[in-house]
Amino acid sequence: MKIFKVGDTQKAICSHCQSLQTATYQLRDVPFSDGSGIVKNVLVGVCNQCDQVALLPHQSTPAVRRELDTARKPVESRIPAHMLDILSLASYELGGSTDFIPTLMKYYIHRLAADQNAAGKITSLLGSDLAKGKADKRLSLKGRKISEEVELLKVRAHISNTTDLIKGVILKINDDILVKKRAQPTNALKSFVASIG
Ligand SMILES: [Zn+2]
Structure with missing residues (x-):
């Protein structure tokens, strides 16, 4: 190349x-052909x-793709405040900051969508006391594949509501990383956090 x-x-x-x-290479702001962004x-x-x-x-296609990603419709949900605290605590536990929360969620959604057994356990977590609470915080997940993977995970976990699914994923993160401190995926996530600095 x-x-x-x-x-x-x-x-x-x-x-x-x-x-x-003859074309000369320059830095320009380029609008998408569908007018959805720049x-x-x-x-x-x-x-x-x-x-x-x-x-x-x-060489410019990754930049264009990155912008396209952010232009995709995000997955939005409203969750209780303590669930956002769980995500912050889990991120710190892994060596990251709150900036790592969306990546952590996407990692889990991706992983659970590919694992029928683990996906099936989300439902039981939704019956716990931690699943309750007034939903007064917003969680927004953006990405090229996020909507697709959320839909796939809904089927796998037999959960039809997006917010319930997101809550279930957060409770699974709580269970794995904060409660049981499972070596897997904790170690993989720690080295991932370290590698992205
Ligand atoms: Zn021309």
Whole structure:
């Protein structure tokens, strides 16, 4: 894969000019074709003739994808305050900060969605006293696959309500990391936290 720098040039078919033109690589804010958002400061080939974006180099696709991820519809739920405390405590236990909470949730949802046995245990956790409480905090999870995996986990766990499912996942995290301090996945998560700094 060739890496381009700002100022490099390349021949390209410009869709605006509808002809072969020279494009110069520059950092530009690029709107998505569906108008749902904008990718800021991404390296693109700009047509020297019409000043429109003519090329999106391979190296810029992760940036575009990252922006697309955040543009996806998040999974929203309202949970009792003590559940957010559980997530904060679990994150600290793993060596992370509250910034790690969304990643921790996504890790668990992904893992549970692939494990029928573990998924089935969520329901019993929802019967515990910790599952109760006024839902006055908001938890928002964004990501490319999160909605899909939440839907899959709902089927696996036989839970139809998103908020109940999210609560169940939090109680599973509580059980694994804070109560039983299970070596797995605690150790895997600790090394993950350490690796992302
Ligand atoms: Zn052009």
